[in-house]
Amino acid sequence: MMRKSMRKSKIQSPLFFINISKRRLSDQEFGNILAIPLVVFAIFIVVFPLAYSLWVSFRDINIFLHVDKFIGFNQYVKALSDPLVTNSILVSLHFTAEVVLLTIFLGLGFALVLNEVFPGRRIVRVLTLVPWALSEYVTAVIWRDVYSSEYGFVNGVLFSLRIIDRYLNFLTPEWVVELLAVAFAWHIVPIMAFFLLGGLQSIPEEIYSQAKVDGVGPVKRFLTITFPYIRYAFLVALIFVTFLAITATDMFIVLTGGGPGISSESLTFQIYKTSFLIQDISYGAAISFILLIITVPILISYFVILTRKR
Amino acid sequence: MNMNRKKILLVIFVSFIIFWSLFPILWIFNHSLMFEEELYSRPPHWIPQNPIPNNYMQILGIPAYYPRYGEVKASGHAPAILNGIRNSTIVALLVMTATVIVATIVAYPLARFNLRHGNKYLFVVLTSRTIPAISIAIPYFIFFFYLGLYGTVFGVAILHFSITIPFMIWVLIGYLNTLPLDLDRSARVDGYGRLGVFRKVIVPMAGPAIVTSIVLTFLFSWNEFLFAWIFTSGTTAQTLPPAFPSMLFMLADPNNMAAAVIISLIPPIVICAFFERYITRLKIVGAVQIKSG
Numbered sequence: 001m002m003r004k005s006m007r008k009s010k011i012q013s014p015l016f017f018i019n020i021s022k023r024r025l026s027d028q029e030f031g032n033i034l035a036i037p038l039v040v041f042a043i044f045i046v047v048f049p050l051a052y053s054l055w056v057s058f059r060d061i062n063i064f065l066h067v068d069k070f071i072g073f074n075q076y077v078k079a080l081s082d083p084l085v086t087n088s089i090l091v092s093l094h095f096t097a098e099v100v101l102l103t104i105f106l107g108l109g110f111a112l113v114l115n116e117v118f119p120g121r122r123i124v125r126v127l128t129l130v131p132w133a134l135s136e137y138v139t140a141v142i143w144r145d146v147y148s149s150e151y152g153f154v155n156g157v158l159f160s161l162r163i164i165d166r167y168l169n170f171l172t173p174e175w176v177v178e179l180l181a182v183a184f185a186w187h188i189v190p191i192m193a194f195f196l197l198g199g200l201q202s203i204p205e206e207i208y209s210q211a212k213v214d215g216v217g218p219v220k221r222f223l224t225i226t227f228p229y230i231r232y233a234f235l236v237a238l239i240f241v242t243f244l245a246i247t248a249t250d251m252f253i254v255l256t257g258g259g260p261g262i263s264s265e266s267l268t269f270q271i272y273k274t275s276f277l278i279q280d281i282s283y284g285a286a287i288s289f290i291l292l293i294i295t296v297p298i299l300i301s302y303f304v305i306l307t308r309k310r
Numbered sequence: 311m312n313m314n315r316k317k318i319l320l321v322i323f324v325s326f327i328i329f330w331s332l333f334p335i336l337w338i339f340n341h342s343l344m345f346e347e348e349l350y351s352r353p354p355h356w357i358p359q360n361p362i363p364n365n366y367m368q369i370l371g372i373p374a375y376y377p378r379y380g381e382v383k384a385s386g387h388a389p390a391i392l393n394g395i396r397n398s399t400i401v402a403l404l405v406m407t408a409t410v411i412v413a414t415i416v417a418y419p420l421a422r423f424n425l426r427h428g429n430k431y432l433f434v435v436l437t438s439r440t441i442p443a444i445s446i447a448i449p450y451f452i453f454f455f456y457l458g459l460y461g462t463v464f465g466v467a468i469l470h471f472s473i474t475i476p477f478m479i480w481v482l483i484g485y486l487n488t489l490p491l492d493l494d495r496s497a498r499v500d501g502y503g504r505l506g507v508f509r510k511v512i513v514p515m516a517g518p519a520i521v522t523s524i525v526l527t528f529l530f531s532w533n534e535f536l537f538a539w540i541f542t543s544g545t546t547a548q549t550l551p552p553a554f555p556s557m558l559f560m561l562a563d564p565n566n567m568a569a570a571v572i573i574s575l576i577p578p579i580v581i582c583a584f585f586e587r588y589i590t591r592l593k594i595v596g597a598v599q600i601k602s603g
Contacts, residue, residue, distance in 0.1 A: 031419030049449035135533030
């Protein structure tokens, strides 16, 4: 009774925020007092820097030489006619397409196998997850060893099988993006596999046995029963993997450093190189907004699908 | 007959999965137990002939004497690795502590009080965090340069924190939503205040989720490369990940490097083995947040 009447009383004093302490807070107020400042802070450390980055992209800044002047859209005009930027966009799209294809193929295969019942299934699942527990940069370091032209695994296997008679360098301009895609796919296949595994486990067993009794072949079983069940998980994983591939950076810095030549300079690597190696930070900021323009539709579709009623 | 064929196929596929997931790691582990001349033998040695721990000792700065090979000096990269392990641990502990305190405090009201704009807060926090790490590094580079946070463990910790906090809030809310709200109500009836409910009901009940997300926070911070590379490489605050590209560019002994990689893998693999059941559940939930930087 007491609390109710006190909550209703209007706050008259201009210093009402001091008076608040005299009565008990409602759950709403208490929650907002705890949550809002931190949420605002979380927005502040992301939205404000991005806005600042946009401002930087309209200027010509060099923090070491203390240069800072407004040049409008010049950085963007420059970026759109820069062959390095065009090349890097193509490399990124090439890389992303291959990673997505490989990940779908392997992820689906792994999920179908892991969904079967066999002894030691739990251990196999843990082992499958290991590449994802490693980080992207460790993946790059390890796969550098696998691809090495002096002591690499691929060379070793081919040499032992007498397919090649001397060690070769595989990281050539023609093949480097493909090899990077394989290494990156190795790192992210477990996510795809586990997303799809979640979908597969929601399929009731009776449907399968019924289909088998009816004499439906395995391919048709997959297309008519399995796929409709995992379609949602598949879509979510697909968009997520696409996003990971297009924003992959560590891979390019550690495994190839953009080389040989400019053949593996992805858009993210181009931003990194321009901003932090060449120190042209405002040009790098302008290119980073090109990357954002590519990634934002991916993210929006991701959130639309995640929040849509099924 | 049909059953047998299926079994054989299954064995082949499962062996392929295990091989595919582990061969690169086993390959580098193999290298870490060799001397350099064995590394270049052709055809390669799939298993080292005389496994030796020297590379690990060298990379950890311990000189070793072996009758057959003579004195093996400590690697020149040992200080970077040792310093890196120390700094990475400091950063990870800072991030873990800050994240667990802030995230539990924020997740509690967002999950339990049915706040009017609760979902909106959450949505904004989560979406704003899904920006490519490289885009966010540019403004922070300028801020940190002027604030004097460039090349400090605090600078990296702040950047990691800004990624782990939405992730952990997301995971905890997801978990708290599975607990019945009646627990809170009956505790309130028993005379506990909101903080009492938080201390006596929420924290113990959400224990497993809190522990798992602490572990994942640690793993994220330990594994994170890009921010560490841009903001600490070549400074005294250099963490472990940037030590690897530096070694590559300086053409370090590949065997020593392999040993260093294996050392850096210990925390993820231990965590994976002990927390597999929670991680497969939680990591997929938070996958969006933790990787997107």
